[in-house]
Amino acid sequence: MLLQGSVLRSSIRDFMPQRQSYTSVALEQAARPLLLLVQHLTGLDTAFLTRIDWRALTQQVVLVEGQLTVPLHEGAVVDWSDSMCRLLFDAKLQQSDVIPELFPDSDGAALGMQSFFAVPVLSGGKTIGTLCGASRERLVISEHLFSSLKLIADALAYQMALDQQMQLQQKKVKVAEKTIDKLYRQAQQMENLAHTDELTGLDNRRSFQSRFEQYQLQAVSRGSALALMMIDIDEFKQLNDQHGHETGDLALQHLGRALTAVARQSDIACRLGGDEFVLAAADTDAAGLTHLAIRLQQQFKQQMRESGLDSSLSIGIASTAESAVDQLLQRADQALYKAKELGRDRVELAG
Template sequence: MPLKPAIDPEQWILDSPNDLISLTKWQRTVNLLAKLFDAPAGFLVQHTSSGYQVAIASEQQTNPYNAGMVVEPEANIFCRKIVETRQSLYVANATIDPCWDSNPEVHKDGFRSYLGVPVFWPNGKAFGTFCVLDYRETNYDDTYFELIEQLRDILEADLSLLELYLQMQKLAVTDPLTELNNRRGFSSLAQQRILLAKRMGSRLGVFYLDIDKFKQINDTHGHAVGDNVLIDMAKAMRHCVRSSDVIGRMGGDEFVALVLIEQDSDFEAIATRFTEQFAQYSESDLPLYTVTIGYADVDLTMEVENILALADQDMYQHKTP
């Protein structure tokens, strides 16, 4: 099962800086664009469902827009046209084209000329635009189009590098079949959750879950069906826990959950919720399966592996031969 993109295309780049993207380099690229075009303004604009944000603005007194400025998604701006069509756009003189009469860049800020190219995330989704604007009518030839596309490629290369790096990070801590945390990912998050519980004075419980007779499911129905059972169980587990809880697949048919506990009765209540959810959530075309559950009260001074061992031991005490 392919992993989802590591980058959230709905998150502003300016709100989630990453060491792999040099905003300083991007700034130099946008400044160079404006300089080579002898234009008063150049931009890298990001698009999300929230609108269009100026991620980078050329550093000139003639530029009326600063980085961080957001334009509403329905505004009749040049960048919107590019994002919707996924095509480059050149407008030599917007004042003679009625379709731009409601464009605030034209009737409010006085821009006449626009040249922009689309910028894409590695997965093909539109990131936004790389563009240059001028208060004068322009007459750009093919050389200018080649130039802006070459500079755009520099920005897209950075986005590809970031996606690749984050994807590799995700692969290191994520089980590719179920998309739950793998052992490494669970241990890392569990350590953080335990530290938080210490500071907050809260109580945690750990649950160890094992699918009964899973080898028999694989032998009888095939490994593809067995994989679907594992995916089904992961989906059910997600429905049983809070967003602050930590769940993971340890390998094979073994799963774990680190959850907030408020009183002793919560252990049985949560175990029952897991059992009922598996029965309810299981897909109709999958073989019926049951799960053995063990749990332990978390000693916040213990290492994660030792905590898991206690819950594992409790699970095997309940396991039917």
């Protein structure tokens, strides 16, 4: 038996995980016939193969063949300090048919196991696992037969070493994949930051210019409509001076949320800088954008009132119906200036 008394008494169920693969298909195909051969040669109830992790000081049952009179289960992991193999090796033994007498406090004795053997599986002079057998009957393995078991252990060593290398490579691949995913997410975040206004979450000037150029090209090539509104918060400097920059930032955030709420998915909503905002809409004329501008004014006023503030928006609109595509920004800005001159809190169209 692989286990010693303290682990057994904690719970045998800990060593009964759900059935799954704990090694590669190649190792399993090579090892199972050899374990059956070990069982056949020795007459022991069970033959099994273990893997030792010297860093973690643990031992894992990799494959088991034979009767389960001794409850060993593939995937079971124990501390090396609780290993029956360790007990044998410390006693300078390879086998014993008097386990209860020799190791009375071991799990093997607690389970009624009488015989047990362990042969180190060596790779490059290092023990990477063990080839073991256990039985509830008294059986002694001859020296000649032990020589055969060592040859079987040697046959398993190469495949186990390959299996360990494969698992190590798989771990490296997983680490690399996680690193790549992390770098990709960071790159996406940097890309978003490069094109997004941090305060409002809208597109920034750089992003707007890039996207708006595409809209302009489409409007020219297809002859489709394109409209644009320029937006200013009325008396924004006074709002900052009277209530502080935190209140000014809150007003900008309210406008950002209001723009997001009224804009279509295809529209480009942007904060150009300061309290200057713009929204571009394809396949829309000045009349359609005017309805949206009025809704925007209402949304913004409501949000400001809910914050205990009173403010309004001035908006200028230009469209391809009366302006050249490359003059939309200038014409909308002129209409915005006219809205402010005429008393603010209004929407003006480019003439």
